[in-house]
Amino acid sequence: MNTDERIAQHAAAGLTRALDPDAYRHFQAILEILGVDYPTPLAECPVCGRVGLPERIRIHDC
Numbered sequence: 001m002n003t004d005e006r007i008a009q010h011a012a013a014g015l016t017r018a019l020d021p022d023a024y025r026h027f028q029a030i031l032e033i034l035g036v037d038y039p040t041p042l043a044e045c046p047v048c049g050r051v052g053l054p055e056r057i058r059i060h061d062c
């Protein structure tokens with residue numbers, strides 16, 4: 001595994017765990033810079049159970 005792949009792996013892991021929208025965007029930017037295609041992880045709203053893109057879930061109205 002080369003360095004880019006290792007960076008991408010960490011960025012992807014951070015992306016799925018990022019609770020802060022700004023942190024999420026930074027991880028996303030890292031993957032874009034590396035030119036890595038990543039599956040968008042879906043998030044579930046802890047309040048209403050709605051499932052969707054993390055960015056959408058964060059800003060939706062329950």
Ligand SMILES: [Zn+2]
Pocket residue numbers: 045046047048049050060061062
């Ligand atoms: Zn909700």
